[in-house]
Amino acid sequence: MSIQLTPKEIEHLTMLGKLLEDLTDPSTYISLGMSIEKWAEKIPNKVGLLFKDKSWTWKSINEETNKYANYFASLGLKSNETVAVMMENSPEFLFVTGAISKLKAICSLVNTNLRKQPLIHIMTISEPRYIVVDNDCLSAVQEIQSDLKVKNNEIFVTNKNSKHDFVNLPNELGTSPITNPKTVDTFDIGDVCSYIFTSGTTGFPKAVMIKHSDIGVFYAKGLHLEENDIVYNPLPLYHSHANQTWRAVLSTGVTMALRKRFSVSQYWKDIKKFNANATVYIGELPRYLLNRPESEYIPGPLKKMFGLGLRKDIWEQFQSRFQIDHIWEIYGATDVGVPLSNVDEVPGMIGRNILPTIEIIKIDPDTGEFFKNEEGFYIKCKSGEVGMLISQIANYSEFTLYKNPDKTKLKVLRDVFEKDDAYLKSGDLLQLHDDHWVSFADRFGDTFxxxxxxxxxxxxxxxxxxxxxxxxxxxxxxxxxxxxxxxxxxxxxxxxxxxxxxxxxxxxxxxxxxxxxxxxxxxxxxxxxxxxxxxxxxxxxxxxxxxxxxxxxxxxxxxxxxxxxxxxxxxxxxxxxxxxxxx
Known part of the structure; x- marks a missing residue:
């Protein structure tokens, strides 16, 4: 059945097509560190980062990043070796991860809430050569120290005046050069930029392999970023949503205002303080903000938002009360990508199913069994029905997702609509509506x-x-x-x-x-x-x-x-x- 596309959908699909082409062309790959160097050379004096009461130009961001890069290079950190980073949002988080990428090493981004067994699991499967931790997460690492293969002199603490038996990183950086290291700028398709962890249906978190392709373009386009925009980012950088927001900033050379942790009481004060006109969200945040009393900082400069999980009733109230011009809702996950985008801003929807590679298939919500037809193939949902979203895998023999290949296999369905085809399960239930519109229904099975x-x-x-x-x-x-x-x-x-x-x-x-x-x-x-x-x-x-x-x-x-x-x-x-x- 043919679908009448809107002008915005046509533009979106064109962008997606170019992005997919670049995913298979390593000559287009660009690391975090390469992007930082690019803007340091092109717009050195423009402010690229705001945090608390401080600001950093692109030149100073690059110089700070270089201190870490040159230091780790002097230790012998090599391409494709892993550094586990367990840090709250901070400029140092961005400097450290940018530095590691300059050496084409891999950042394993650790959820700062993890403790004991889940944390041991993360540290074990990512196989880090080094661990970088801040003062907020130091006690969590100290708690599992005896269970780690990493030695004390291979664990680095980013804050001064902390009591520990590890390496005090600020002291080590004193003589580290601020000049660019020998930044690696050639890549293969399989090269990994970072591991971002996702909780799944089979137990402890799994390491999703994030590549060096310039996927920040997607978020930059999603937020319609322009030269003088300031993007407020209060979400944790170890999460894909916030991390891709930083990559969107690196893709465009705009400014990011970063907060250590989301604060409902300080949100609008921050927006006004940083003069932020754009932000990212997850569905819970707008609800928290709606429940707050009126503020002297409203109306503020915030005019556009990009995120996921926003219900229709909250969307309409939030947009009206806070005078937001644009809200762009998406559906996505770290291990699924972003297959649906509501580019036409219809409240309550996550987009239209306009991609030929995306289907929603019928499933028994009680047993988890997929319904099949007489030929043994899966059944697509009709308008009004709820099913699981799946996305087609073009070349299954070369498909990679998790660091553990066995975990990847569990995420894949075979022989879905024809013999030997392959589709990736989202694990989410979506409802199909008239005119191909889709809304989120629920998480499925063993996650919520x-x-x-x-x-x-x-x-x-x-x-x-x-x-x-x-x-x-x-x-x-x-x-x-x-x-x-x-x-x-x-x-x-x-x-x-x-x-x-x-x-x-x-x-x-x-x-x-x-x-x-x-x-x-x-x-x-x-x-x-x-x-x-x-x-x-x-x-x-x-x-x-x-x-x-x-x-x-x-x-x-x-x-x-x-x-x-x-x-x-x-x-x-x-x-x-x-x-x-x-x-």
């Missing part, structure tokens, strides 16, 4: 989204099952009124011979899980329910949720202020339904 993060139920279960009093648990996501995403809930079967110490369990989850992965609700069960194939059944648990009128078993809820699980009763339940309890 909470506080802007994808949570792997198997990862959470692995941690909870290691607590002595827990015999087995089943983790799933549940909806909470007036919130985006799904909150974690765990049905737990306890060991009969061990007392369940709630305080000790609360401390245990705080120390072993990132804040966004901590289950908001616990449901204590005598027996867990299994499917006929001996898998834990989640369907009924999701339906019943924490409804205390239905569930007669003991339920606890996570009180974030005390960092403790407390009894969940009818009064608390009503407070939650009436938006009087924040979780």
């Amino acid at each position: 989204r909470w506080k802007g993060e994808n949570v792997s139920t198997l990862e959470v279960e692995s941690v909870l099952n290691s607590f002595p009093a827990v015999q087995m648990c089943n983790t799933y996501g549940v909806s909470i009124p007036n919130t985006d995403g799904k909150a974690g809930m765990a049905a737990i079967k306890l060991e009969s011979k061990i007392d369940f110490d709630r305080d000790r369990f609360s401390t245990y989850v705080s120390e072993n899980l990132p804040p966004y992965s901590i289950p908001i609700f616990l449901r204590i069960q005598d027996e867990l329910e299994f499917t006929g194939t001996h898998k834990l059944r989640k369907v009924n648990l999701r339906k019943e949720g924490y409804n205390i009128e239905i569930v007669k078993e003991t339920i606890y809820y996570w009180d974030n202020s005390s960092k403790n699980y407390k009894a969940f009763d009818k009064e608390i339940y009503q407070d939650l339904l009436n938006d009087k309890l924040r979780v």
Whole structure:
């Protein structure tokens, strides 16, 4: 069926076509460090970075980056070796990652919320030669120090005056040259720029291989960046969305205003302070901002936004109240790319399915089985139906995604519409509407989204099952009124011979899980329910949720202020339904 494209869609597809061509042409690849050098030469005195009360020109960004690059080169860091970077947002994060890319080494970008087993897993699979950590994350690395293959003199701390047994990096940079090193500027198709980690359905995070291709162009076009734009970036740089925003800045030579962590109370003050007219978002942020009272900093200079996960009702309220000219919504993921873009700005939609390589196929939401026709091939969704988005893999024999090839195979469907074809599973459920419009429906299966993060139920279960009093648990996501995403809930079967110490369990989850992965609700069960194939059944648990009128078993809820699980009763339940309890 032919699709009548809008002018903006035609322009978008033209850009995508050029980007896809460049992905297979290593002569077009450009590293972070090469981009920094380019702007340092072309517009040396233009401000490229704002952070707190300081600014850096492109010349000074390059010089700071060179200090790190020359130092690591003097240590013998080679192309394709890995450096794990565990740092909060800061100029130093950008200097370090830019420096590593100048040597064509690989940055393994570590989620700063990880602790203990998940962190050990990340450090193990990325196989770093060195680790660079800041003061905020130092204790997390110190906690797992004995489990690392990296020696103390191969771990570098970016802050002065920190107590540790590692290398104080600022002291080492004192005599490091600020001139460009022998920046590597030739690439092969398989060369990796960075590992960005994604939680999946098979347990702990997987390392997605990000290449040196100039994919910042996509975000630059998505934000319609122009020469004098200032892009406000409050999202964590270890995440793909924020990281690609920096690459968009490097692609265009505009200015980025960076914040260490998102702050709902300081957001509009920052926008005015930095005179930022563009920003990126995830769906939860606009909701948080809408819930804030009026501010003296509104209206401000912010006029355009680019992101994902924005619901229609929030979109329309936010755009009206804060006088935003443009909101461009996309659908994407680190390991899927960005197959859908709402370039025509229709609230509530993530774009139209206009790419011939993208399909939405029917799936049983309870069992996870894909529906097939009489010939054994998969069935495409019709308007009004919900299914999983899949994207075609053009050359499967050369396809790479995760660092672990076995994990890549689990993400791929074969013989979908014809013999030997291959498609990449998104893991997300989308709804198809009339005229090829698509909206987001839900995360599927063993992951859910909470506080802007994808949570792997198997990862959470692995941690909870290691607590002595827990015999087995089943983790799933549940909806909470007036919130985006799904909150974690765990049905737990306890060991009969061990007392369940709630305080000790609360401390245990705080120390072993990132804040966004901590289950908001616990449901204590005598027996867990299994499917006929001996898998834990989640369907009924999701339906019943924490409804205390239905569930007669003991339920606890996570009180974030005390960092403790407390009894969940009818009064608390009503407070939650009436938006009087924040979780």
